[in-house]
Amino acid sequence: MNTPEFTNLEQAAVLARELDQADPLGGWRERFHIPRDDRGGEQAYFCGNSLGLQPKATRAALEADLNMWAEQAVEGHFAGPHPWMPAHEFLREPLARLVGAKPHEVVAMNSLTVNLHLMMVSFYRPEGVRRKILIEAGAFPSDRHATWSQVIFHGGDPEHDLIELAPDPDSGLLDDRRVIEAIEAHAGELALVLLPGVQYRTGQLFDIAGITATARRHGVPIGWDLAHAAGNVPLRLHEWDCDFAAWCHYKYCNSGPGAVAGCFVHERHGRVTDLRKLPRFAGWWGHDAGSRFRMGPEFHATPGADAWQLSNPPILALTPVRVATEMFAEAGMDALREKSEKMTGFLEAMVRRLLAEHVQIITPADPARRGCQLSLRITHPEHSGREVFEYLTGQGIVGDWREPDVIRVAPVPMYSRYDDCLRLVRALMDSL
Numbered sequence: 001m002n003t004p005e006f007t008n009l010e011q012a013a014v015l016a017r018e019l020d021q022a023d024p025l026g027g028w029r030e031r032f033h034i035p036r037d038d039r040g041g042e043q044a045y046f047c048g049n050s051l052g053l054q055p056k057a058t059r060a061a062l063e064a065d066l067n068m069w070a071e072q073a074v075e076g077h078f079a080g081p082h083p084w085m086p087a088h089e090f091l092r093e094p095l096a097r098l099v100g101a102k103p104h105e106v107v108a109m110n111s112l113t114v115n116l117h118l119m120m121v122s123f124y125r126p127e128g129v130r131r132k133i134l135i136e137a138g139a140f141p142s143d144r145h146a147t148w149s150q151v152i153f154h155g156g157d158p159e160h161d162l163i164e165l166a167p168d169p170d171s172g173l174l175d176d177r178r179v180i181e182a183i184e185a186h187a188g189e190l191a192l193v194l195l196p197g198v199q200y201r202t203g204q205l206f207d208i209a210g211i212t213a214t215a216r217r218h219g220v221p222i223g224w225d226l227a228h229a230a231g232n233v234p235l236r237l238h239e240w241d242c243d244f245a246a247w248c249h250y251k252y253c254n255s256g257p258g259a260v261a262g263c264f265v266h267e268r269h270g271r272v273t274d275l276r277k278l279p280r281f282a283g284w285w286g287h288d289a290g291s292r293f294r295m296g297p298e299f300h301a302t303p304g305a306d307a308w309q310l311s312n313p314p315i316l317a318l319t320p321v322r323v324a325t326e327m328f329a330e331a332g333m334d335a336l337r338e339k340s341e342k343m344t345g346f347l348e349a350m351v352r353r354l355l356a357e358h359v360q361i362i363t364p365a366d367p368a369r370r371g372c373q374l375s376l377r378i379t380h381p382e383h384s385g386r387e388v389f390e391y392l393t394g395q396g397i398v399g400d401w402r403e404p405d406v407i408r409v410a411p412v413p414m415y416s417r418y419d420d421c422l423r424l425v426r427a428l429m430d431s432l
């Protein structure tokens with residue numbers, strides 16, 4: 001990573017201006033609504049890891065749906081450029097590009113935790129001595145609740161059957177090497193590995209390829225929660241050979257609060273349409289599309305990830321996902337990642353050079369081991385992290401707070417500026 005040259009805030013400010021002017025993706029910001037702060041200026045928004053900003057194109061796309069419903073009602077299933085009947089199909093290509101999958105390996109449906117459960121119905125099949133699920137200690141609560149309740153649902157005891165891998169107490173990070181060793185050590189008793197692509201609290205990006213390869217070598221099904229990875233880092237789910245993955249679209253994918261989530265099922269499973277060989281919960285939208293409306297009693301699974309759909313999708317929730325994921329396809333994940341590494345690197349360099357005494361960065365320093373988010377811990381003897389966080393908020397600088405002591409800030413390459421990073425560092429310096 002080329003670390004830009006500067007030794008004080010004035011030089012950093014000059015650099016920020018130059019970087020923004022030379023930014024090939026700078027124009028994308030115009031395509032988003034940027035929230036305003038109390039003084040009427042634009043916020044420095046670092047919370048895209050929690051709720052991505054609204055693309056301006058979303059409103060018109062939603063109005064088109066509402067107009068269609070008002071004017072043509074049931075005909076809307078077949079009329080217009082985006083008829084509702086095949087609505088999920090319009091998302092296939094952009095979603096496949098977003099996560100590095102084949103189009104028939106992805107589907108937009110439900111919400112994230114629901115998809116994790118549906119995936120575990122198929123891929124957590126405890127048998128004999130292989131009954132355990134490996135997760136990380138400190139997992140996002142919903143992921144722990146989901147795995148914990150799946151163990152109980154299958155008649156197991158989470159005390160024994162949920163292995164929670166603790167991070168290193170000093171760094172707070174969980175080394176890829178340790179995950180791989182744990183899978184190797186427990187392989188004989190594991191029925192599933194479920195891990196996050198990017199850890200929500202620390203911002204650590206796991207070696208998805210290496211960990212997946214280890215699990216696969218030992219015949220252990222592996223799934224990934226990509227809530228903080230989708231739209232943040234380039235993914236190659238097909239090539240990496242993951243069994244399944246699930247993610248939400250309201251964070252880095254800019255699809256709006258509670259947006260319809262995404263799901264990946266590798267084609268080697270999608271090919272299996274016999275539910276006795278690969279169990280799943282079935283509903284009519286997972287039925288073979290060609291014969292769905294013959295309304296017969298028998299279930300014939302459609303090939304691919306589509307077969308895991310239960311219901312016809314909520315159109316008004318799906319449309320923002322289409323708009324936003326098409327933007328990712330247009331901008332290109334590689335170009336976004338290039339800017340992301342540069343911008344997060346710039347923010348990191350400023351924190352290390354100008355704030356090292358009072359601000360610690362928990363997120364790995366190696367760009368290959370993180371996305372755009374940096375997790376900061378305030379180490380000032382007199383000012384608490386919470387105090388600093390509230391000062392930032394008052395200045396129109398929006399990150400978020402994660403108990404007990406972490407300020408998360410995510411410069412998002414599609415709409416953040418180097419100048420936003422400068423504003424953040426200036427405010428941190430003022431507050432400390």
Ligand SMILES: *Cc1c(COP(=O)(O)O)cnc(C)c1O
Binds near residue numbers: 114140225228
């Ligand atoms: C954001 C997030 C969730 C949220 O789950 P929903 O089902 O979308 O409410 C779950 N897991 C992780 C790891 C997350 O980051």
